[in-house]
Amino acid sequence: MYQYDEIDQRLVDERVSQFREQTRRFLDGQLSEEDFRPLRLQNGLYIQRHAPMLRVAIPYGVLAARQLRRLAHIARTYDRGVGHFSTRQNIQFNWPQLAQVPDILAELAAVQMHAIQTSGNCVRNTTTDHFAGVAADELIDPRIYCEVIRQWSTFHPEFAFLPRKFKIAVNGALQDRAATWVHDIGLHAVRDDQGQVGFRVIVGGGLGRTPMLGVLVREFLPLPHLLTYLEAILRVYNRYGRRDNKQKARIKILVKALTPERFIREVETEWLRWKDGPSTLLPQELARIEARMQRPHYASLPAAPSMALQQMLAQQPGLRRWRERNVQAHQVPGYAAVTLSLKAPGQAPGDISAAQMDAVADLSEQFGFGEIRVSHEQNLILPDVEQEQLPALYAALKSWGFATPNIGLLSNIISCPGGDYCALANARSIPVAQAISQRFGDLQRLEEIGALDLNISGCMNACGHHHVGHIGILGVDKQGAEFYQITIGGRQAPARLGRVIGPALAAEQVPDAIERLLEVYLEQRRHEEELFVEVVERIGIEPFKERVYAEERQALCA
Amino acid sequence: MNRTDIAQEMILDGVIVRDPYQLVMSAQDLQALWADLSREAELAQALRDGCGVLAPLTLMQAQKEAFLVLPGRKGLIVQPGDEPESFAAELERLDLIAVDFPLFTDGRGHSLARTLRDHYGFKGELRAQGDVFEDTVHYLARCGFNAFVPRSGVPPVQLLQGFHTFSESYQAAVDCPNPLFLRRILAQREEMPAPAVFTGNTP
Numbered sequence: 001m002y003q004y005d006e007i008d009q010r011l012v013d014e015r016v017s018q019f020r021e022q023t024r025r026f027l028d029g030q031l032s033e034e035d036f037r038p039l040r041l042q043n044g045l046y047i048q049r050h051a052p053m054l055r056v057a058i059p060y061g062v063l064a065a066r067q068l069r070r071l072a073h074i075a076r077t078y079d080r081g082v083g084h085f086s087t088r089q090n091i092q093f094n095w096p097q098l099a100q101v102p103d104i105l106a107e108l109a110a111v112q113m114h115a116i117q118t119s120g121n122c123v124r125n126t127t128t129d130h131f132a133g134v135a136a137d138e139l140i141d142p143r144i145y146c147e148v149i150r151q152w153s154t155f156h157p158e159f160a161f162l163p164r165k166f167k168i169a170v171n172g173a174l175q176d177r178a179a180t181w182v183h184d185i186g187l188h189a190v191r192d193d194q195g196q197v198g199f200r201v202i203v204g205g206g207l208g209r210t211p212m213l214g215v216l217v218r219e220f221l222p223l224p225h226l227l228t229y230l231e232a233i234l235r236v237y238n239r240y241g242r243r244d245n246k247q248k249a250r251i252k253i254l255v256k257a258l259t260p261e262r263f264i265r266e267v268e269t270e271w272l273r274w275k276d277g278p279s280t281l282l283p284q285e286l287a288r289i290e291a292r293m294q295r296p297h298y299a300s301l302p303a304a305p306s307m308a309l310q311q312m313l314a315q316q317p318g319l320r321r322w323r324e325r326n327v328q329a330h331q332v333p334g335y336a337a338v339t340l341s342l343k344a345p346g347q348a349p350g351d352i353s354a355a356q357m358d359a360v361a362d363l364s365e366q367f368g369f370g371e372i373r374v375s376h377e378q379n380l381i382l383p384d385v386e387q388e389q390l391p392a393l394y395a396a397l398k399s400w401g402f403a404t405p406n407i408g409l410l411s412n413i414i415s416c417p418g419g420d421y422c423a424l425a426n427a428r429s430i431p432v433a434q435a436i437s438q439r440f441g442d443l444q445r446l447e448e449i450g451a452l453d454l455n456i457s458g459c460m461n462a463c464g465h466h467h468v469g470h471i472g473i474l475g476v477d478k479q480g481a482e483f484y485q486i487t488i489g490g491r492q493a494p495a496r497l498g499r500v501i502g503p504a505l506a507a508e509q510v511p512d513a514i515e516r517l518l519e520v521y522l523e524q525r526r527h528e529e530e531l532f533v534e535v536v537e538r539i540g541i542e543p544f545k546e547r548v549y550a551e552e553r554q555a556l557c558a
Numbered sequence: 559m560n561r562t563d564i565a566q567e568m569i570l571d572g573v574i575v576r577d578p579y580q581l582v583m584s585a586q587d588l589q590a591l592w593a594d595l596s597r598e599a600e601l602a603q604a605l606r607d608g609c610g611v612l613a614p615l616t617l618m619q620a621q622k623e624a625f626l627v628l629p630g631r632k633g634l635i636v637q638p639g640d641e642p643e644s645f646a647a648e649l650e651r652l653d654l655i656a657v658d659f660p661l662f663t664d665g666r667g668h669s670l671a672r673t674l675r676d677h678y679g680f681k682g683e684l685r686a687q688g689d690v691f692e693d694t695v696h697y698l699a700r701c702g703f704n705a706f707v708p709r710s711g712v713p714p715v716q717l718l719q720g721f722h723t724f725s726e727s728y729q730a731a732v733d734c735p736n737p738l739f740l741r742r743i744l745a746q747r748e749e750m751p752a753p754a755v756f757t758g759n760t761p
């Protein structure tokens with residue numbers, strides 16, 4: 001992973017000093033809450049339901065073992081021994097003391113980490129494919145470009161006070177695992193007719209209150225122009241994005257208001273003013289970043305599994321099932337990427353204890369090069385495991401509760417923290433996620449249902465990405481009571497937004513409603529490979545709606 | 559009208575100065591100023607000697623010639639949403655553009671400043687006024703502002719602490735048109751032969 005140089009380190013240290021001073025002035029009454037608020041948000045600090053919440057950046061989801069150990073230490077020392085991985089590849093601490101936050105930031109800076117721009121109306125942490133650098137279908141390693149964007153966006157003087165938050169995603173592979181159609185800017189690596197690699201630029205996608213897919217702004221942007229083009233988009237947005245209404249301030253609303261054609265014209269005109277200027281990327285810089293990323297020294301291993309491994313897989317159905325579900329092919333022969341499920345039945349999705357963090361750090365060294373990935377599905381990944389080591393790793397993961405073979409299945413629920421922590425929530429998410437994962441804890445049943453994404457958000461802000469879940473659950477407030485609206489038919493790639501099936505349900509009705517949805521699916525699917533979403537696309541939402549609300553109707557008629 | 563009590567303290571190019579500009583808010587103010595000028599020769603001299611007149615963009619647009627032919631320096635107050643196109647033609651005759659920040663979190667003025675400096679090549683005084691305090695001046699300076707009027711209650715000296723928050727910056731801005739990566743490469747190039755031309759492919 002990227003190693004800071006002296007300047008990277010100095011800037012992060014200077015940020016800690018700056019925030020220490022700002023916090024002191026706030027606590028001394030020299031800085032009003034109104035002035036402090038935007039400043040603390042740009043350091044990831046929210047005032048939440050119970051206490052402040054600190055969101056720490058994990059740039060493009062890559063962590064080193066020593067960094068994860070430091071996060072464990074922070075969880076133990078400054079929090080209640082738990083961290084929560086968010087859907088944007090960051091980690092959140094829900095119980096720090098405001099006065100201690102500068103110390104936490106100093107602890108982070110000592111391991112090349114920070115909370116810079118993890119909140120606020122600025123360019124946020126850039127996200128990418130959690131299999132970046134190891135995926136077999138990769139055109140370019142997106143981490144290099146994510147780091148370019150990280151540096152460019154860090155303390156960008158012009159774009160610190162945008163109309164609203166701004167999220168960029170980069171995908172370097174054929175398959176879109178970074179949700180580029182639902183970001184403010186999505187960059188998707190593509191090859192042109194001459195075989196050169198560039199980015200397809202998508203602008204104005206997003207979930208939240210007004211979910212929409214982005215607009216294709218440029219089919220092919222040559223890589224050197226990445227930063228000048230981003231600046232042009234941001235400048236148009238910064239000048240013309242709405243500031244009078246928070247709900248209409250995202251770039252997607254601007255793109256729609258101007259019309260995509262006019263928006264594109266504005267961006268291209270602005271870009272021509274800066275194109276080929278000093279911010280044009282140079283190969284030396286890409287090479288420098290790549291060198292600082294220190295690609296691991298992989299051993300040359302046979303691609304095929306050994307006889308011994310094959311035998312073990314044949315004899316141990318648990319191991320086999322786990323390998324099918326939680327183990328991913330690797331670019332390098334003989335290696336595999338392993339997903340550690342943070343979604344055991346009844347677990348709060350994305351939550352991890354300090355002891356578990358330490359354990360994962362140890363495992364990443366024992367079974368890899370000391371690197372860990374955080375996925376937007378709120379799981380962890382050991383990216384470089386020797387395939388022959390899989391049985392040993394499986395045993396270790398089982399003992400730590402990370403081996404639930406449910407990646408891609410219904411119980412791999414994505415969920416925001418919801419009303420248990422978040423001040424904006426309409427309803428709690430975690431108890432609903434727990435109830436569902438308990439109800440559908442039976443692995444055989446999960447396998448029978450097959451691949452299914454279930455996403456939960458506690459409010460319209462959609463941090464749990466409910467619109468792109470095959471089944472989405474949204475917390476709503478009905479006269480002060482918690483209710484849940486269900487959508488079906490959403491998907492992440494190719495991106496599609498789910499549709500609401502009917503009136504919101506009470507929490508205890510939700511698992512039953514899921515049962516009904518699955519009944520219809522299992523009756524209607526043509527074969528085992530036909531996904532839940534595909535059935536929804538084929539037969540529409542009516543049959544699902546009918547079934548879920550049938551009982552209610554009966555009750556009304558009786 | 560009394561023009562001596564409006565001079566406020568501010569920062570210009572890193573030092574505390576008294577604002578030499580006097581404010582003209584309306585057509586009546588402007589008329590009165592011309593009347594004063596015809597009576598008092600020393601006033602015209604004072605304007606020529608470095609004082610100036612500052613007026614809102616709307617007044618300049620309504621009274622273009624009466625304003626632009628005033629002796630001495632002229633400045634405009636613009637709002638963050640104003641289009642630079644609407645006064646670009648007059649930039650050569652202007653010595654100061656003061657951008658108003660109704661709230662420090664309104665970032666439109668940052669892009670406006672950058673556009674004025676880098677696209678229109680404006681070399682005069684670029685002033686940030688309104689909700690300006692020590693936590694905001696670093697970014698403002700990078701965007702091309704060289705003058706700062708602090709919000710009420712903030713002594714100008716307090717702003718001075720804000721300029722040195724960060725000792726380096728990654729991205730290009732008005733204060734430093736070459737991004738860090740380019741400066742690094744240029745520094746190396748002085749020691750080494752020229753590198754290969756960039757074709758657009760990943761190395």
Ligand code: SF4
Pocket residue numbers: 416417418419422423424425426457458459460461462463464
């Ligand atoms: S979706 Fe709503 S409740 Fe959930 S974390 Fe986001 S803001 Fe909070």
